[in-house]
Amino acid sequence: MKKKIRIALAGNPNVGKSTIFNALTGSRQQVGNWPGVTVEKKSGYTRTGVYEIEIIDLPGTYSLTAYSADEVVARDYIIDEKPDVVVHVVDATNFERNLYLTTQLMELEVPLVIALNMSDMAEKNGTAINRMMMKKFFGIPAIRTVGSRSEGLEELLRTVINESEASPHHEQAIAYDDATERRIAELVAVLKTDPALIARYPPRWLAIRLLEGDENAEEKIALSPARKAALTVLAKIDTAETEAAMADRRYEVISALLPRVCTTCVRTMNSSDLIDRVITNRYLGIPIFLALMWGAFELTFAAAAPFSAAIEAAMSYGAGLAGSGMEPAWLGSLLGDGIIGGMGAILVFIPNIFILLFLLSVLEDSGYLARAAFVMDRLMYAIGLPGKSFIPMLIGFGCNVPAIMATRTIEDPKDRLITILINPFMSCGARLPVYVLLAGAFFPAHAGTVVFLLYVLGIAVAIGSAWLFRKTILPGKPAPFLMEMPPYRLPTLATSVVHMWDRGSMYIRKAGGVILFGALIVWGLASLPFGVEYGSAGSFAGMIGHVLEPLAAPLGFDWKIAVALLFGFVAKEVVVGSLGVLYGTGEDGGTLSSALLADPHLGPVTAFALMAFVLLYLPCLAALAVIRKETGSWKWTGFSVIYGLTVAYIVAFVITRLGYYLLGGI
Amino acid sequence: MAYSGKRIFAAVFGILYLAFGSVMIGSVIPALDGLTGQAGIPSDPAAGFVLCVIGAVFLFAYRELSRTSADGPAFLIIGMVLSVVFAAVALLSLGVQGTGILLFGEGETWDPIRLLVPMLYLGIGPAAGLFVWGRAFLSDLAGA
Numbered sequence: 061m062k063k064k065i066r067i068a069l070a071g072n073p074n075v076g077k078s079t080i081f082n083a084l085t086g087s088r089q090q091v092g093n094w095p096g097v098t099v100e101k102k103s104g105y106t107r108t109g110v111y112e113i114e115i116i117d118l119p120g121t122y123s124l125t126a127y128s129a130d131e132v133v134a135r136d137y138i139i140d141e142k143p144d145v146v147v148h149v150v151d152a153t154n155f156e157r158n159l160y161l162t163t164q165l166m167e168l169e170v171p172l173v174i175a176l177n178m179s180d181m182a183e184k185n186g187t188a189i190n191r192m193m194m195k196k197f198f199g200i201p202a203i204r205t206v207g208s209r210s211e212g213l214e215e216l217l218r219t220v221i222n223e224s225e226a227s228p229h230h231e232q233a234i235a236y237d238d239a240t241e242r243r244i245a246e247l248v249a250v251l252k253t254d255p256a257l258i259a260r261y262p263p264r265w266l267a268i269r270l271l272e273g274d275e276n277a278e279e280k281i282a283l284s285p286a287r288k289a290a291l292t293v294l295a296k297i298d299t300a301e302t303e304a305a306m307a308d309r310r311y312e313v314i315s316a317l318l319p320r321v322c323t324t325c326v327r328t329m330n331s332s333d334l335i336d337r338v339i340t341n342r343y344l345g346i347p348i349f350l351a352l353m354w355g356a357f358e359l360t361f362a363a364a365a366p367f368s369a370a371i372e373a374a375m376s377y378g379a380g381l382a383g384s385g386m387e388p389a390w391l392g393s394l395l396g397d398g399i400i401g402g403m404g405a406i407l408v409f410i411p412n413i414f415i416l417l418f419l420l421s422v423l424e425d426s427g428y429l430a431r432a433a434f435v436m437d438r439l440m441y442a443i444g445l446p447g448k449s450f451i452p453m454l455i456g457f458g459c460n461v462p463a464i465m466a467t468r469t470i471e472d473p474k475d476r477l478i479t480i481l482i483n484p485f486m487s488c489g490a491r492l493p494v495y496v497l498l499a500g501a502f503f504p505a506h507a508g509t510v511v512f513l514l515y516v517l518g519i520a521v522a523i524g525s526a527w528l529f530r531k532t533i534l535p536g537k538p539a540p541f542l543m544e545m546p547p548y549r550l551p552t553l554a555t556s557v558v559h560m561w562d563r564g565s566m567y568i569r570k571a572g573g574v575i576l577f578g579a580l581i582v583w584g585l586a587s588l589p590f591g592v593e594y595g596s597a598g599s600f601a602g603m604i605g606h607v608l609e610p611l612a613a614p615l616g617f618d619w620k621i622a623v624a625l626l627f628g629f630v631a632k633e634v635v636v637g638s639l640g641v642l643y644g645t646g647e648d649g650g651t652l653s654s655a656l657l658a659d660p661h662l663g664p665v666t667a668f669a670l671m672a673f674v675l676l677y678l679p680c681l682a683a684l685a686v687i688r689k690e691t692g693s694w695k696w697t698g699f700s701v702i703y704g705l706t707v708a709y710i711v712a713f714v715i716t717r718l719g720y721y722l723l724g725g726i
Numbered sequence: 727m728a729y730s731g732k733r734i735f736a737a738v739f740g741i742l743y744l745a746f747g748s749v750m751i752g753s754v755i756p757a758l759d760g761l762t763g764q765a766g767i768p769s770d771p772a773a774g775f776v777l778c779v780i781g782a783v784f785l786f787a788y789r790e791l792s793r794t795s796a797d798g799p800a801f802l803i804i805g806m807v808l809s810v811v812f813a814a815v816a817l818l819s820l821g822v823q824g825t826g827i828l829l830f831g832e833g834e835t836w837d838p839i840r841l842l843v844p845m846l847y848l849g850i851g852p853a854a855g856l857f858v859w860g861r862a863f864l865s866d867l868a869g870a
Contacts, residue, residue, distance in 0.1 A: 362819030
């Protein structure tokens with residue numbers, strides 16, 4: 061007589077579950093979405109002897125805490141569908157990390173078999189896992205498997221059949237501290253007053269989940285008559301603290317048992333671990349991050365200064381030469397004011413961009429930036445975003461376009477949309493020329509600090525906006541952040557230079573492309589109609605600027621700045637290019653900085669307000685195109701534009717008013 | 727000796743960095759600005775904040791070393807690494823600034839005494855400490 065068995069394959073992502081699934085089910089597998097969920101599970105069949113075995117491949121998860129859709133699907137399947145056996149596929153090369161899920165599966169009180177997958181690689185690395193000891197201490201049979209070569213799969217199926225017939229349970233797999241055990245007992249007693257509830261869910265497991273503040277578990281008791289009494293018990297404790305304490309206990313148990321089942325898996329704390337204790341310290345982590353970022357900007361500004369000065373001198377000389385000695389005069393103006401003035405204004409800042417990108421590459425290659433994301437997780441979570449969002453934000457320091465595309469790794473649509481909408485506030489490299497120009501001119505002694513403050517302002521506005529969106533238009537709770545930390549490495553010069561070049565070379569290409577094009581348009585507008593004085597109020601640029609001036613005047617900006625900001629919509633560097641064209645790098649050999657300093661409308665306050673406005677006002681054209689593509693919505697794209705403009709206007713207005721009041725001038 | 731030496735070292739540099747950092751932050755108050763100038767401490771709140779961060783790391787090191795926790799040496803080493811990194815930042819930025827003035831300064835003079843900022847000279851002690859205590863720790867890093 062044919063016997064049916066249903067088994068579920070559970071495990072961390074990338075441990076070879078699907079390989080085992082495919083090896084076991086062959087061509088009989090079917091792929092489909094379960095109703096009501098978006099996460100894919102797969103099911104297939106295999107036969108051995110009189111047994112027909114249905115195999116369910118659950119989504120890969122690191123735990124069963126129900127923070128992500130994957131975890132809920134995996135957990136609910138085991139709880140609701142009650143498979144005969146759960147096969148926990150463990151990566152034998154990363155044995156210790158996988159055991160956390162084992163402890164949680166044990167708490168689900170289901171028959172469990174461990175498949176020590178990739179055992180060949182583990183053995184090659186010298187890892188020796190004692191399967192007899194596994195059975196002795198965990199009470200779970202462990203089978204050596206190599207999914208890619210179908211090794212051990214027959215033994216795995218035999219063990220599954222044995223376990224399904226024996227149906228061993230793992231009640232009280234982990235003994236918690238006395239206080240927690242008392243709470244568990246209290247809750248179990250309460251839950252047992254509802255027979256329908258405990259028929260569906262293991263009471264101890266449900267009690268543990270409730271103590272850990274699991275909202276999904278709270279939903280499970282929502283209609284139960286035991287709910288009120290359970291909530292009374294829960295009101296006495298801090299669930300966040302209890303959750304942390306219970307997780308600590310599971311790790312303690314793992315640490316205690318690990319040496320008995322795998323002596324070679326015991327890892328002593330190395331320097332990398334110890335550094336993490338400092339760098340990710342809850343009090344020091346963010347200040348250290350801010351200090352390092354300040355150091356990067358300070359160094360960028362200082363180290364680039366001689367290079368920028370040399371380029372600026374060459375550009376001024378070239379512009380002066382073209383402007384004074386070339387016939388016809390319009391050609392000299394095109395070359396001097398338009399091409400050299402516009403493009404040269406950007407090329408001056410290439411050293412800054414490259415040095416900053418080099419320093420960020422060094423931080424990234426050392427493994428520090430991954431820690432920065434981890435450090436920011438607490439803050440991000442508090443404002444309603446997953447820590448994962450900080451990675452696209454960090455990428456945004458280079459360019460917002462790949463940063464917005466990087467949000468694809470964020471599963472929750474609302475989390476992702478918020479991350480996309482706030483990304484343009486992260487100060488990309490294209491804004492750096494504007495800061496370097498203005499901060500260098502108006503804050504020569506503290507230019508690095510001013511630029512650093514602008515980056516911090518960008519992060520603050522992004523975080524504030526995320527909080528606002530979460531509270532208003534996109535409510536919800538973020539998924540927690542789980543990432544594997546790369547080991548610290550001493551970065552090599554060659555790797556960091558290659559990374560710097562990969563990211564920085566696009567600015568040189570842009571200088572010869574969109575920025576040159578923008579500069580030529582602005583030059584044309586500043587030169588026409590024929591006969592008008594170049595860049596005067598009577599030129600087309602002047603006319604456009606005067607139309608915009610009433611809007612810009614409350615911020616202390618004159619018509620030239622209004623025109624530059626208008627063209628900065630194409631690309632942020634065009635702001636500098638346009639200023640270079642409109643102010644001129646000077647036929648007298650002067651610099652754009654000196655021309656700006658000579659403008660009576662501009663002073664430190666207005667310059668800072670202008671930098672803040674450029675930071676916040678609009679995503680560039682390329683970023684807008686990507687926002688449209690990634691959100692699939694003109695509505696959100698338009699929202700991004702209007703919201704950015706509004707925030708920029710308010711912030712710049714506040715800076716000017718406050719600055720005028722405190723400093724008594726522009 | 728080594729352990730109590732490390733503790734004293736962490737406490738001394740924690741207090742020094744924190745004191746200099748606080749004074750530099752406090753220099754935003756006009757009444758204190760003159761005092762910092764006379765004492766040869768530049769008025770630079772952002773750099774002051776960095777010094778305070780380094781000081782805090784050293785004081786954490788002192789606390790952990792006093793508890794004989796395994797984290798103590800890590801805090802001490804990171805404190806010393808941060809000191810050296812920021813001393814290098816100060817040296818490079820001020821040195822390059824000086825070079826810029828000498829090359830493009832159009833008559834502006836530059837005195838090497840400008841290099842003497844707390845971020846730089848406070849880093850000398852930790853650099854020596856790092857040389858003595860930090861080599862084994864840092865060579866344990868992956869890829870090192």
